[in-house]
Amino acid sequence: MSLTIQKSFAEAQGTPYGKLYLVATPIGNLEDMTYRAVRTLREADIIAAEDTRQTRKLLTHFEISPGKLLSYHEHNKAASGPELIRFIIEGKNLALVSDAGLPAISDPGSDLVKLAVEAGISVIPIPGANAALSALIVSGLPTERFQFIGFLPRDSKERDVLLRSLEDEASTLLLYESPHRVIKTLEAILEAWGDRRVVLARELTKRYEEMARGRVSDCLTWLTEHPPLGEYCLVVEGADPAKVKERKDAWWQELSIEAHVRHYEEEQNLSRKEAMKKAASDRGMTKRDVYKLLL
The missing domain is CATH 3.30.950.10 (Tetrapyrrole methylase, C-terminal domain)
Incomplete structure (x- = not known):
């Protein structure tokens, strides 16, 4: 059985593991920060950040010590990720932040989450702003x-x-x-x-x-x-949906673009240019797109 159950706030049984907190940060206005996010960053043993310079400013604003700040980004994740997981396994609580908004969305945080889940570490969301x-x-x-x-x-x-x-x-x-x-x-x-x-x-x-x-x-x-x-x-x-259905049910749907254009050339005696224009209009494409596909 491959099913696993995470009890985020239950006492760990037989493991000294810490937890991985995904902490949302402001997307612009510093007042986007939640009380829970500030408390989590204050209490965390380590804060992993995509851009430590940006995060240092945030920590300073909320009077949080920047001494526990470590770098984790796209270019060092292969080496830094396993090291951060090791810290958590040793019992340290780690808070992950991105430059703005929710970590693990369009940033390397998703890779760290994957490693944590594979290691049996609890991953806890601290929600907040999202662009x-x-x-x-x-x-x-x-x-x-x-x-x-x-x-x-x-x-x-x-x-x-x-x-x-x-x-x-x-x-x-x-x-x-x-x-x-x-x-x-x-x-x-x-x-x-x-x-x-x-x-x-x-x-x-x-x-x-x-x-x-x-x-x-x-x-x-x-x-x-x-x-x-x-x-x-x-x-x-x-x-x-109505337009999608109309297009999918259209007479030309089973034709290749070449056959579609040739139909207008032969049946309506149109020039190649005009036939391409009509075929493009049928398909919701530009004439340039049709031209590219016919090359």
């Missing part, structure tokens, strides 16, 4: 079902493959993006998913918090006039 959910609840888009995508792949081909795989996803989609890539990401979304409703949330909980709500094309126009600043959370409308 994606904060953006979702103020977006005005459906919140009943949503999917968190995180950061899209940097490689354009991998990014486009991922976006295409989510083309028919009906739930609201949540993404993170940096200011220097947000325009390219919106352009890719426009090509893959069409001109859906979207919310660009930035500087969440900070003084210059801002939400831009509109269609993807509206947001692209806005960003040409207001250059991107700060980290963004994108909340994108899911696919319309």
Whole structure:
């Protein structure tokens, strides 16, 4: 039997293990910090941080000793992770924090959690602010079902493959993006998913918090006039199930793109260019995408 049960606050039986606490930190406003998070950081034997400089400022603000601060990030996790697990096995309580928000979401904390679970260590969440959910609840888009995508792949081909795989996803989609890539990401979304409703949330909980709500094309126009600043959370409308069904039931659904274009050339005597344009419109694609697939 492979089932394991964690009793987070029961006394350990036969093991001196400490615990791994996942502590949420502010995503902007220091008042996002909970009383429980402050107490957990004060009581922890070790605090592992993605960016020790950033965390040192947080600890100083809440008058917590930075002497127990250790570094754990993407570039040292292979060596640092097992060492941190060893400390916990020896009986030390470890608090893990990320730069902002909940640890283990879009950061290497998930790898440490995996090691801890495999070692039989109790992993305890200390909840708090989260940028994606904060953006979702103020977006005005459906919140009943949503999917968190995180950061899209940097490689354009991998990014486009991922976006295409989510083309028919009906739930609201949540993404993170940096200011220097947000325009390219919106352009890719426009090509893959069409001109859906979207919310660009930035500087969440900070003084210059801002939400831009509109269609993807509206947001692209806005960003040409207001250059991107700060980290963004994108909340994108899911696919319309009726339109997805209509497309899947369409007469051309079983045709290859080549056959689809050839149909318009032969049956309607259209030029290659016009046939590609019509096929692209049927499929909710751009003419450029059809051209690429026909190369």
